Amino acid sequence: MSEIKKFMYVNRKAPYGTIYALESLEVVLIGAAFDQDVSLAFLDDGVFQLTKDQDTSGIGMKNFSPTYAALGDYDVTKIYVEKESLEERGLTLDDLQHLTYEDEDDDWAEKDSIRLVTREELARIMDEQDVLLSF
Amino acid sequence: MALEVNGKVIETDEEGYLANINDWTPEVAEAMAKADGVDLTENHWEVINFLREYYDEYQIAPAVRVLTKAIGKKLGKEKGNSKYLYELFPYGPAKQACKYAGLPKPTGCV
Numbered sequence: 001m002s003e004i005k006k007f008m009y010v011n012r013k014a015p016y017g018t019i020y021a022l023e024s025l026e027v028v029l030i031g032a033a034f035d036q037d038v039s040l041a042f043l044d045d046g047v048f049q050l051t052k053d054q055d056t057s058g059i060g061m062k063n064f065s066p067t068y069a070a071l072g073d074y075d076v077t078k079i080y081v082e083k084e085s086l087e088e089r090g091l092t093l094d095d096l097q098h099l100t101y102e103d104e105d106d107d108w109a110e111k112d113s114i115r116l117v118t119r120e121e122l123a124r125i126m127d128e129q130d131v132l133l134s135f
Numbered sequence: 136m137a138l139e140v141n142g143k144v145i146e147t148d149e150e151g152y153l154a155n156i157n158d159w160t161p162e163v164a165e166a167m168a169k170a171d172g173v174d175l176t177e178n179h180w181e182v183i184n185f186l187r188e189y190y191d192e193y194q195i196a197p198a199v200r201v202l203t204k205a206i207g208k209k210l211g212k213e214k215g216n217s218k219y220l221y222e223l224f225p226y227g228p229a230k231q232a233c234k235y236a237g238l239p240k241p242t243g244c245v
Contacts, residue, residue, distance in 0.1 A: 029195070029198070032198070066192060066193050066194045067194050067195050069192070070193040070201075073201045073204070073205065074198070074201060
């Protein structure tokens with residue numbers, strides 16, 4: 001019961017067109033209540049989920065991208081973005097939302113949640129997880 | 136289910152949450168509270184308005200743990216605890232306050 005496991009949610013798909021991105025985000029928010037060690041990974045087309053200035057008015061879907069900014073409130077503070085996936089799509093960190101959290105152990109200093117990692121580093125981080133949930 | 140406010144019929148789901156968030160007005164909150172036998176005070180409104188602002192910014196209703204922490208930060212420590220919030224909203228701060236605020240039931244409300 002009290003054993004903390006490392007959970008990683010792996011997001012590989014574009015935000016709209018399928019329900020995966022929204023479902024993943026909802027599971028993360030619900031799962032955040034269980035005090036596990038949670039991280040998120042964004043790779044392949046999943047990096048588009050974090051892009052700024054999303055506008056869904058043309059596709060009749062709710063723009064849920066503002067919700068990523070609430071992750072810090074839910075103590076989800078480790079968001080890995082794969083460098084190669086960004087580059088392959090002509091994106092840089094500047095194209096993504098600036099996500100932050102307040103560090104309780106450091107006088108609530110505001111810190112960046114997004115960590116840019118290489119494919120190799122991400123593979124290693126994945127290997128350390130107890131549970132990988134792929135969306 | 137439906138709610139009548141100033142002669143206008145407003146759709147709700149089976150638990151009393153608004154079917155359409157855009158139907159919300161302060162009078163809607165008053166009518167919902169009255170149906171529950173609650174008089175909305177300044178303290179209730181602080182929480183309701185906070186939830187509406189949170190939803191406007193993040194497009195979700197916060198989980199109760201998140202709400203408690205955020206209220207404490209914004210309105211002061213004496214208000215950022217579940218005792219205070221449960222006294223105001225005995226059916227559960229997230230659930231009941233979100234209903235009055237016209238928001239959907241919070242994600243992660245288990």
